[in-house]
Amino acid sequence: MPEVNFDNEGSYQCQYKITVAGQDFTSSSDSVSLSVPLQQPSISLTSPNRGLVWGPEGAQITRGFSFVFTCSTSSHYPGGVFHLIFSGSNLTNTEPAVNQSASFSFPVAEYEQQGNYSLPLQQPSISLTSPNRGLVWGPEGAQITRGFSFVFTCSTSSHYPGGVFHLIFSGSNLTNTEPAVNQSASFSFPVAEYEQQGNYSCVYEVTLSSRTFTSTQTAPISVVIKSK
Structure with a gap:
């Protein structure tokens, strides 16, 4: 993709297919969510x-x-x-x-x-992966197998020093916060449990000259925890 635009937003995955002895075999990778936020003015x-x-x-x-x-x-x-x-x-x-x-x-x-x-801060991006391949993308969003790990990554192209990312979870009043390192932060969940079902979104916050600036929330990623 030599020049990314808004039409390229969405989820991507690789699929490998091979035919052996007249039988088709298919294997799919985890999905990667791509967002194309506007650059901060x-x-x-x-x-x-x-x-x-x-x-x-x-x-x-x-x-x-x-x-x-x-x-x-x-x-x-x-x-x-x-x-x-x-x-x-x-x-x-x-x-x-x-x-x-x-x-x-x-x-x-x-x-x-x-x-x-x-001027408002640029909206960050959010992506979801599962290091041990417990993630499948379905029509209702991300489906993660109970007991597997998953990781949200928040990132921004705003080149301000420091700042933090907030991971907001609709199923709880708690908000996870991590410092921004190289304009990104990761939020790890080692063991998926049913109470972690819900919508997740990212917010970027930075303090400049004693003033705090907060971005808008990303579009949420819906997570469903399924049984093994």
Whole structure:
């Protein structure tokens, strides 16, 4: 696949087939789930008439001067929009993406424009494997044989230092958390039991400049534990 796109999302597995003495034999591998998340955009701030100074608390803009946020991405999909999210308001500014970027201009800085401006974190990806081949993909999702092991892997292409992944399980109020190492984390379940049936999804969280950013949840993977 020289250039992956959204149409390539889904589960993949290898199947080997051979005919011996007129009889067909088939063997299938575990499945690998492929997701194609959007790359995280970048955000920058400028002041055309030099009203901007960077201080220890962030950007300081002189009242009455203009400032501009520029959002951009290296994802080469046609069209799309950028949302500029402002913590001091329930409103979100939206502009169409032109050449993978968009600008949000504020001609006159006012006190009510103080706050945090951001773009949401990219959604991570989630995959499921079974090291001892206890996994079969069926119409209802992943079927894991009771007593076998399984592993969820959460990953992101966001290149922020550190961060953590949360594995959220619909069948429990508990959330497993692991540090991000090389933009990924694994959650191992050595012995599959019936109480581990349910939906699993990943969330990525990172703290930058004393602010915590949290991604949206991945689409869930449904797990069914079956008897041997």
